[in-house]
Amino acid sequence: MANNPVALITGASRGIGRGIALELAKVGYDLIVNFAGNADGARATAVECVAVAQAAGKSIRAEICQGDVGKATDRERLITFTREQVARLDLLVNNAGITSIGRADLLDATEENFDRLMAVNLKGPYFLSQLAAKWMIKLTNSQTSTLQTIPGGYRPKIIFISSISGYAVSTNRGDYCMAKAALGMMTKLYATRLADHGINVFEVCPGLIASDMTAPVKEKYDRLIADGLSPIRRWGTPEDVGRAVTAIALDYLPFSTGETINVDGGFHVRRL
Numbered sequence: 001m002a003n004n005p006v007a008l009i010t011g012a013s014r015g016i017g018r019g020i021a022l023e024l025a026k027v028g029y030d031l032i033v034n035f036a037g038n039a040d041g042a043r044a045t046a047v048e049c050v051a052v053a054q055a056a057g058k059s060i061r062a063e064i065c066q067g068d069v070g071k072a073t074d075r076e077r078l079i080t081f082t083r084e085q086v087a088r089l090d091l092l093v094n095n096a097g098i099t100s101i102g103r104a105d106l107l108d109a110t111e112e113n114f115d116r117l118m119a120v121n122l123k124g125p126y127f128l129s130q131l132a133a134k135w136m137i138k139l140t141n142s143q144t145s146t147l148q149t150i151p152g153g154y155r156p157k158i159i160f161i162s163s164i165s166g167y168a169v170s171t172n173r174g175d176y177c178m179a180k181a182a183l184g185m186m187t188k189l190y191a192t193r194l195a196d197h198g199i200n201v202f203e204v205c206p207g208l209i210a211s212d213m214t215a216p217v218k219e220k221y222d223r224l225i226a227d228g229l230s231p232i233r234r235w236g237t238p239e240d241v242g243r244a245v246t247a248i249a250l251d252y253l254p255f256s257t258g259e260t261i262n263v264d265g266g267f268h269v270r271r272l
């Protein structure tokens, strides 16, 4: 079993997931870097994580694992891979997600695209968290486990990466908005169900973050940000989200669960 705590991050080959992996590496987490199709990106994330950890005086492992979170067999494989490689799981970060396919107007949206988005952005985190939670509960209960010797105890956590789109309407991304809104309830459900097992659950809600996902709408949002869309007038970075996740991972919020951490430059603040 790994001596370091272990984080499984879905969709960590690029963007926000990669930013989360790099920040967790710096504080000594071993990492399972999941990806859907971009193996080169995942390998690059893993290599970089080991390097930034080393620069911070930590020795970590980072393994890559292909898996489409929208498919049940792939979700099983991700957990099995983690069990076989490092035999423990301290943090699941449900980050993988896709934007609305084709960004079609509400009146033109197709069922096929709706089903695909819901499989990846909603069903994926729901059932991957179910698998992870069952394993975390087993690890918590295992008397022989070396986990019992961890100072402060084994304190596993689950994080859902939602979005400001969970409450801010975009009529050309209805499926995306609804899936992200549902992650807020998913956080509360798992937080309530898992509290007695000592597993804290959080929603991390990013605003506009510079990544491949937002690259096609960069110019539109450059203008809106300059005009004061959020009180902090800049794009967010994957590192911004990674640092919020790391605060949770380091157990700096031990008496909080079912909580939403906004990483959005203050976008959520209603203003007159």
Ligand SMILES: NC(=O)c1ccc[n+]([C@@H]2O[C@H](COP(=O)([O-])OP(=O)(O)OC[C@H]3O[C@@H](n4cnc5c(N)ncnc54)[C@H](OP(=O)(O)O)[C@@H]3O)[C@@H](O)[C@H]2O)c1
Pocket (backbone or CB within 6 Å): 010, 011, 012, 013, 014, 015, 016, 017, 034, 035, 036, 037, 038, 039, 041, 067, 068, 069, 070, 095, 096, 097, 098, 099, 120, 161, 162, 163, 164, 205, 206, 207, 208, 209, 210, 211, 212, 213, 214
């Ligand atoms: N960027 C933003 O402004 C923003 C704001 C709020 C919330 N978010 C959310 O943050 C998360 C990450 O967004 P991002 O901007 O980093 O996106 P991104 O740059 O498009 O990266 C998406 C990541 O998810 C992976 N992925 C896609 N479909 C997958 C699947 N079916 N199974 C497993 N992995 C899959 C990709 O893997 P491959 O490289 O292998 O394709 C990639 O690593 C998403 O849930 C997104 O909704 C983003």
